[in-house]
Amino acid sequence: MRRYLEIYGIMLRNSLIREMNFKANFLLWIAVELCWFGGQMVFIEVLFRHVEAIGDWTKWQMVLLLGTHQLIGQIFQAFFFVNVANIPELVRTGKLDFMLMLPVDSQFAVSTRQFGLDNVVNGLVSVGIVTLSLFKLNLHPDSSQLLLFFGTLGFGVAVHYSVMFFLATISFWVVRAQGLFAGYFNTFSLGRYPDVVFKGIFRVIFTWIVPIILVANVPARLLMGSFSQPIVYPLFQLAVGAALVLAGSRIFWKFALARYTSARS
């Protein structure tokens, strides 16, 4: 375990040095995120011009949900996105072979090369939005709520990671997995909506099988204290769901590796 931490520390340092060399780019990526965030806020504004609440969610509660959703996304992107998105390229060029020869677990190696510093800044913006919403809602979560909140963020990141990793693994069979980015973003676009809007089999699939609906909704509801059932139930749902998709992505990865014949052989 300590060896992994050491290796990760080195990768992290290299990443940071790299990114500070491209300062302009770094600032521009933050601008990109702010534009997207801004657009989402406009969307919420427009929605709530026409309606008082969506289910049991009011405007600032939805902003809180958006902030939470973005925060989880940014944490995931900071640690894992660039690396997992690069897997198809590794497969295509045969560079994956080098990763497989490393004396560390292959999934760890492909997932943790680079760290996104700009995502940290964007993450801080999200924290700001969440704080602002709490202020507007006159909510003062206690330390146990905050602790649980950060714990559920972790589960949320695990779900993001598992879905993206699963999609990346498909690139073993599909020559160009360009649709990978689109697939990930499209899937998680569902996560920013209040859980109440989803019904029927759709709700079942995205709560129990790929728990995207839970990812941001559970932490947000935790902060607002707005669960209509004992907290332990949705927490358990999220934790188990996250564990299952994570396990699923690993099994699929092992399966893909077993059938992998290098592009270079």
Add this chain to the structure above:
Amino acid sequence: MLPPKYAKTFAIGLQNTFVYRWNILFRSLFALLPLAGTVFVWRTIFAEGSGEIGAYDYASMIWYFMLVLVVDNLVTPTEDEWQIAADIREGQISAFMVKPLNYLAYRVSLFLSYRLVYTMITLIPLVLVFSWFHEFVALPKHLLTWPVFFLSVGMAAAIAFLIAYSVALTAFWLLEISTLVFIIYSFEYFLSGHTFPIDIMPPWFQKILMFLPFPYEMFFPVQIFMEKVQGRALWTGLGIQAAWVLILWAASQVLWRRGIRKYQAVGG
């Protein structure tokens, strides 16, 4: 009519894109997820409220998003800006300096071939969506609407392409264009009517927006098909749309000339 060299480009574009048909199908199926989310959200909103939002009821709102799905496939560039930037960065542009091929015309031919392949492949999920929501289909009452709609879609495609083309040309100066591309994407995503119909925004905001190119990429053609814009407003709108095609074309020409000069100065 069409010079054979561009027809050939079109054919090659068709072939090359068709290779990635599974990739395209995969992507278009995934694109149904946000659509589902949108439908769910609006269903809840309409159920909560008075049943009417601006000039829309639930049925017309869903129909709106179905039409956006169709127009999106016809109009939105998918690979073009990345390929153009790669051409510039990797020096392929040099080849165009010696060949009697206009780069813009070349890229337009490719764009059209990509749109054709994408539209054909995404027909599958589109048919699924339209049959699932068949009760919301509301075809235009007037026959004239159809040709005007297609004219507007053509101009919308020109606007979308020229924006992508112009942004890609900044690769003559910028090392990485992806940030600029995504910033423009975000404007297009929210202001083109992709996320919600423009006419549910505050009227003062709409007035400003209708002078920008973004609503003419998707919202305006859809409005025409839904017969929500008629008479003078229709002709004014078409006029502004055409004006934007010309403005963007002119801008792209300027960028190209300046860019090529810099490219050749550096020894391209």
